Amino acid sequence: MGILPDRVVPAVVVILLLFCFRVSLVDGDISGDEKQALLDFVGNLPHTRVLNWSEDSTVCGNWAGVACDEGASAVVAVRLPGVGFHGPIPPNTLGRLSGLRILSLRLNAITGVFPPDLLRLRNLSGLYLQKNNFSGPLPMDFSGWSNLTVLNLSGNGFNGSIPASISKLKLLVGLNLASNRLSGEIPNLELPQLQFLNLSNNSLSGEVPRSLRRFPSSAFLGNNVSFPTILPGGSPVVAPPGESHQRPERCQKLSETAVLGIVAACCIVAVVAFTFLIFMLRARRKQDYEFTGPSGKVKMSPERTSSRGEDANRMVFFEGCNHSFDLEDLLRASAEVLGKGTFGISYKAILEDAATVVVKRLKEVGVGRRDFEQQMQIVGGIKHENVVELKAYFYSKDEKLMVYDYHPCGSLASLLHGNRGEAKGPLDWESRKRIVLGAARGISRIHSENGKRLVHGNIKSSNVLLNDRGYGCVADVGLASVMHSLSPSISRTAGYRAPEVSDTRKAGQPSDVYSFGVVLLEMLTGKFPVHSAGCGEMVHLVRWVHSVVREEWTAEVFDMELMRYPNIEEELVEMLQIAMSCVVRTPDQRPRIVDIVTMIENVRRRDSDGHESCRSKQEGGGGVLSA
Numbered sequence: 001m002g003i004l005p006d007r008v009v010p011a012v013v014v015i016l017l018l019f020c021f022r023v024s025l026v027d028g029d030i031s032g033d034e035k036q037a038l039l040d041f042v043g044n045l046p047h048t049r050v051l052n053w054s055e056d057s058t059v060c061g062n063w064a065g066v067a068c069d070e071g072a073s074a075v076v077a078v079r080l081p082g083v084g085f086h087g088p089i090p091p092n093t094l095g096r097l098s099g100l101r102i103l104s105l106r107l108n109a110i111t112g113v114f115p116p117d118l119l120r121l122r123n124l125s126g127l128y129l130q131k132n133n134f135s136g137p138l139p140m141d142f143s144g145w146s147n148l149t150v151l152n153l154s155g156n157g158f159n160g161s162i163p164a165s166i167s168k169l170k171l172l173v174g175l176n177l178a179s180n181r182l183s184g185e186i187p188n189l190e191l192p193q194l195q196f197l198n199l200s201n202n203s204l205s206g207e208v209p210r211s212l213r214r215f216p217s218s219a220f221l222g223n224n225v226s227f228p229t230i231l232p233g234g235s236p237v238v239a240p241p242g243e244s245h246q247r248p249e250r251c252q253k254l255s256e257t258a259v260l261g262i263v264a265a266c267c268i269v270a271v272v273a274f275t276f277l278i279f280m281l282r283a284r285r286k287q288d289y290e291f292t293g294p295s296g297k298v299k300m301s302p303e304r305t306s307s308r309g310e311d312a313n314r315m316v317f318f319e320g321c322n323h324s325f326d327l328e329d330l331l332r333a334s335a336e337v338l339g340k341g342t343f344g345i346s347y348k349a350i351l352e353d354a355a356t357v358v359v360k361r362l363k364e365v366g367v368g369r370r371d372f373e374q375q376m377q378i379v380g381g382i383k384h385e386n387v388v389e390l391k392a393y394f395y396s397k398d399e400k401l402m403v404y405d406y407h408p409c410g411s412l413a414s415l416l417h418g419n420r421g422e423a424k425g426p427l428d429w430e431s432r433k434r435i436v437l438g439a440a441r442g443i444s445r446i447h448s449e450n451g452k453r454l455v456h457g458n459i460k461s462s463n464v465l466l467n468d469r470g471y472g473c474v475a476d477v478g479l480a481s482v483m484h485s486l487s488p489s490i491s492r493t494a495g496y497r498a499p500e501v502s503d504t505r506k507a508g509q510p511s512d513v514y515s516f517g518v519v520l521l522e523m524l525t526g527k528f529p530v531h532s533a534g535c536g537e538m539v540h541l542v543r544w545v546h547s548v549v550r551e552e553w554t555a556e557v558f559d560m561e562l563m564r565y566p567n568i569e570e571e572l573v574e575m576l577q578i579a580m581s582c583v584v585r586t587p588d589q590r591p592r593i594v595d596i597v598t599m600i601e602n603v604r605r606r607d608s609d610g611h612e613s614c615r616s617k618q619e620g621g622g623g624v625l626s627a
């Protein structure tokens, strides 16, 4: 009676069944609703990076940033960091991915309140929303997330108080609410599994509750909280009551070594404090110092000054140094360790007249007094706003000290890899350009000295400090040639070294250009010059960039943090080309630093009308620094 003859019906059914079976094999994919939820999410949230989420392809294994469970039946992870999302999370989208375990949307510019949908995700174990632009209060009820282990909401604009119901997250291992605008007292959070906590840089007040006192005081920095238990030795980083935010002066700090871990930092402090103590005791025993200075700042009697014997211990000041201090003052000054560099430990010393200087104790000087002094006369003569000024030095058989200007805002290295300088946002593109431009101008000035033969010898991001206008300023000038040669070991420093350099004391100007190229790459990629690729394998940044660029996925090399800033792609690529020209293998083929300065100056954002729109305020107003 039907349209089809009896015998045909079973065949059709079989074919249909086969078809369905085949389709389900090929498609082996999450439910249509989950797919639609993802499409709704990405379709309603504007973003700058292109996502290859094609409606026609299967989600699992094909959609960037989406991971499914073993049976490809549910989405378990969505990781979309640095995609350039802006605007609020569309409601009723991610909340439909009921099997979701990991959600990472860090490093975007998402706005709006905490998305309530996410509280429906019962299986969520890691939520990473740091470095976005969320605002408003935190959710009051956390009871639904019984499986949450990491909650990272740092670097947003959440306000209100910390809900006590966070205590319900019994499996929580990491909680980071730093750099928001949270206020009120910190609730007593009974979280037995918690190993990482950071509540710094908020407006919290009151006492740190007993349950959280096991965490380092740096977890509470930048709040108005008190820490009743005095740590053994009196930790200097406890935020005392009445100090709601860290002084802007404290940009560069021991805590920068947090890259290496707080533990390492503590060890260094202990060792260094001990050496400094020994050094002070030993130095104080000597009473025969002699201080002279070309600028006429003679600290001791003229008879002493004239006896310039080989062993005379002299503090030599340079022209224009208006500090009236002597070695005793330096030793009496309250000193704080700034860091351990390639050539020695640096201290920040606050003199009695409240002037702040950096004192660097050189480890192993490899030349005699005459060569050392000659080099220092050259370096001390450089006065340029992009070169850290050498104010004075001290040379004796046992101690070699260098006294420099203090730059409170940290180095490019600390800004890129460590904590951000205080009271600053992330290192944006304009700031990065200013820093490398300043550094290039400083190196250009250095290369013009000593009959155009002076070499810096140790250019790296930790030697690029920020001057008071946010431009790069080069430190450690000319030390490499008076120190012992550095070992070619695999170290971070080695990542900056030009391939032709076998003896670091004899490097030439083209090798400075190479090192500067590595600094540029580091600035563009946000990666260390030598980084580990797991399994102990070390990857050299230059080689890595070459390999990525060769495969024509240039956009992948750039620091994800830069993806937050729209319309800078062209400039990024231009800067990358400059960097690549600096790191070519053959020294003669590298550009000279004066030309690099011009190239960087020419990297300018053009707005849609095509004319220059971004000669920055600082530069226009400040009467530009030139070599």
Ligand SMILES: *[C@@H]1O[C@H](CO)[C@@H](O)[C@H](O)[C@H]1NC(C)=O
Residues within 6 Å of the ligand: 052, 054, 057, 061, 062, 063, 064, 065
């Ligand atoms: C989308 O990109 C990811 C990696 O980012 C890749 O694994 C996947 O194959 C791509 N999918 C398609 C359909 O091109």
Ligand SMILES: *[C@@H]1O[C@H](CO)[C@@H](O)[C@H](O)[C@H]1NC(C)=O
Residues within 6 Å of the ligand: 074, 098, 099, 100, 122, 123
């Ligand atoms: C949550 O995870 C468990 C085990 O991993 C799984 O059995 C369950 O189906 C998941 N819940 C949802 C709603 O997907």
Ligand SMILES: *[C@@H]1O[C@H](CO)[C@@H](O)[C@H](O)[C@H]1NC(C)=O
Residues within 6 Å of the ligand: 122, 123, 146, 147
């Ligand atoms: C929590 O996670 C575990 C494994 O990670 C899973 O077996 C369990 O079902 C999850 N609990 C809930 C409530 O989803």
Ligand SMILES: *[C@@H]1O[C@H](CO)[C@@H](O)[C@H](O)[C@H]1NC(C)=O
Residues within 6 Å of the ligand: 109, 133, 564
């Ligand atoms: C975040 O939002 C504020 C206004 O709410 C805006 O001024 C700021 O520029 C935004 N930041 C980013 C990185 O989008």
Ligand SMILES: *[C@@H]1O[C@H](CO)[C@@H](O)[C@H](O)[C@H]1NC(C)=O
Residues within 6 Å of the ligand: 135, 136, 137, 159, 160, 161
């Ligand atoms: C949080 O910020 C919003 C504006 O973003 C404001 O309306 C609200 O009053 C603030 N809440 C608290 C508790 O400060």
Ligand SMILES: *[C@@H]1O[C@H](CO)[C@@H](O)[C@H](O)[C@H]1NC(C)=O
Residues within 6 Å of the ligand: 130, 131, 150, 151, 152, 153, 154, 174, 175, 176, 196
């Ligand atoms: C949270 O995010 C910050 C900023 O990206 C990061 O430094 C920190 O390690 C993260 N914490 C956890 C517990 O994931």
Ligand SMILES: *[C@@H]1O[C@H](CO)[C@@H](O)[C@H](O)[C@H]1NC(C)=O
Residues within 6 Å of the ligand: 155, 156, 157, 179, 180, 181, 201, 420, 421, 422, 423, 424, 425, 426
């Ligand atoms: C402190 O938080 C504000 C936003 O609330 C952020 O702009 C600033 O960078 C943060 N400072 C530090 C040192 O993290």
Ligand SMILES: *[C@@H]1O[C@H](CO)[C@@H](O)[C@H](O)[C@H]1NC(C)=O
Residues within 6 Å of the ligand: 178, 179, 197, 198, 199, 200, 201, 216, 218, 219, 220, 221, 255, 258, 419
């Ligand atoms: C918390 O974050 C701040 C930066 O906002 C950092 O200075 C501090 O070292 C961190 N503390 C811990 C314990 O990680």
Ligand SMILES: *[C@@H]1O[C@H](CO)[C@@H](O)[C@H](O)[C@H]1NC(C)=O
Residues within 6 Å of the ligand: 205, 206, 224, 241, 242, 243, 244
């Ligand atoms: C810090 O808190 C104390 C009370 O604990 C209060 O007296 C003081 O005014 C607060 N300071 C600031 C700057 O909020």
